[in-house]
Amino acid sequence: xxxxxxxxxxxxxxxxxxxDWLDEAQPDVVVLQEIKSVDEGFPREMFEERGYQVETHxxxxxxxxxxxxxxxxxxxxxxxxGDESDEQARWIEATVVxxxxxxxxxxxxxxxxxxxxxxxxxxxxxxxxxxxxLAWMARLxxxxxxxxxxxxxxxxxxxxxxxxxxxxxxNPEKWREDALFRPESRxxxxxxxxxxxxxxxxxxxxxxxxxxxxxxQAGAWNKNDGIRIDHMLMTPQCADLVTxxxxxxxxxxxxxxxxxxxxxxxxxx
DNA sequence: ATGTCTCGAATGTCGAGA
Numbered sequence: 390x391x392x393x394x395x396x397x398x399x400x401x402x403x404x405x406x407x408x409d410w411l412d413e414a415q416p417d418v419v420v421l422q423e424i425k426s427v428d429e430g431f432p433r434e435m436f437e438e439r440g441y442q443v444e445t446h447x448x449x450x451x452x453x454x455x456x457x458x459x460x461x462x463x464x465x466x467x468x469x470x471g472d473e474s475d476e477q478a479r480w481i482e483a484t485v486v487x488x489x490x491x492x493x494x495x496x497x498x499x500x501x502x503x504x505x506x507x508x509x510x511x512x513x514x515x516x517x518x519x520x521x522x523l524a525w526m527a528r529l530x531x532x533x534x535x536x537x538x539x540x541x542x543x544x545x546x547x548x549x550x551x552x553x554x555x556x557x558x559x560n561p562e563k564w565r566e567d568a569l570f571r572p573e574s575r576x577x578x579x580x581x582x583x584x585x586x587x588x589x590x591x592x593x594x595x596x597x598x599x600x601x602x603x604x605x606q607a608g609a610w611n612k613n614d615g616i617r618i619d620h621m622l623m624t625p626q627c628a629d630l631v632t633x634x635x636x637x638x639x640x641x642x643x644x645x646x647x648x649x650x651x652x653x654x655x656x657x658x
Numbered sequence: 659a660t661g662t663c664t665c666g667a668a669t670g671t672c673g674a675g676a
Contacts, residue, residue, distance in 0.1 A: 398663075398664065398676085399663085399664050399665070401664085401665085402663080402664060402665090423664090423676090425664070425665065426665095449665090449666085450664090450665050450666060450674090450675090451664095451665080451674090451675070451676095501675080501676060503675090503676075550676095604662075604676090605661095605662035605663050605676095606660095606661060606662050606663090607660075607661050607662085608660095608661065609662095645663095647663095648662085648663075648676085
C-alpha cells in the first residue's frame with residue numbers, strides 16, 4: 390500500500406499537476422493539505438474517476454485537508470480535538486482497511502505561526518499566530534499520546550510547518566527567527582516525536598539535503614534553497630510495516646507546481 | 659538586489675496568507 394502526503398496549495402490551481410502525479414505515482418492513499426476549498430466546491434469527480442474515495446474537511450479560501458483512498462475508509466472524523474472554538478480546517482482522520490491489518494491515518498496541516506510575536510519575557514503574544522501554532526501543537530501531542538496508547542498501526546502525516554533540524558534546511562541561518570524553526574517550535578515537535586514515534590523519512594533517509602518545500606520567491610527551486618517540513622510520524626506498529634519511502638522532488642520543476650512536493654511510503658498493509 | 663502564488667471580493671486590482 391502506497392501512502393502519500395501532498396500540500397497542493399489550492400485544489401483549483403492544481404487540478405492538472407495533481408492529476409498527472411496521481412497517474413504516475415499511483416498512490417493508494419493520499420492526504421492533501423491547503424485544498425483552499427469548501428467541501429461542496431471540491432472536484433471529487435476527478436478522483437472518483439481514478440478509483441478514490443474522497444473525504445474532505447474544507448473551508449473557504451484557506452487551509453482545508455482531504456483524504457483520497459482506493460482502499461475502504463472507516464470512522465472518518467474531522468477536526469483536531471481539544472478546542473471546540475477552533476474553526477480552522479487542519480485535521481482529518483480515517484481508518485484504512487487493508488488485507489492484513491487496519492491503519493489509522495491522521496492528515497494534518499499544522500499552523501504556519503508567522504509572524505512571530507513575543508512579549509518582553511519571550512512568551513508568545515496571546516491571540517497571535519505563533520501562540521496559535523504552539524497551542525495547536527499541544528493539542529496534537531494529546532492526540533498523539535492516545536494513538537500510541539492504542540498500540541496499533543497509526544500515522545500522523547502532513548505539512549507540519551516545522552524544520553526539525555539544521556540539516557533540514559539548505560540555509561538554516563535565514564530561518565533562525567522564523568516560526569518554522571524557532572526553538573519553541575522545534576521543542577514542541579520533539580515533545581511529540583519523543584513520545585515514541587518514528588519519523589520515517591529521517592530514519593530511512595538520514596542524509597541532509599532532502600527537502601519538501603521550495604518557496605516560489607527568489608528562485609528557491611533553481612538554487613535548491615529548500616526546507617523539509619512535510620513529515621510522517623508513525624507508531625511502532627506502523628513503522629514495522631514500512632518497506633520503502635521517498636520524496637517526489639522532481640515535480641517541483643514542472644508547470645504550475647505547488648510549492649510543496651509529495652512525500653510517500655510503501656507499507657505492507 | 660530583486661525575484662511568487664492563491665484565493666476572493668470587487669471588479670479589470672488588491673489585501674491576506676503563506
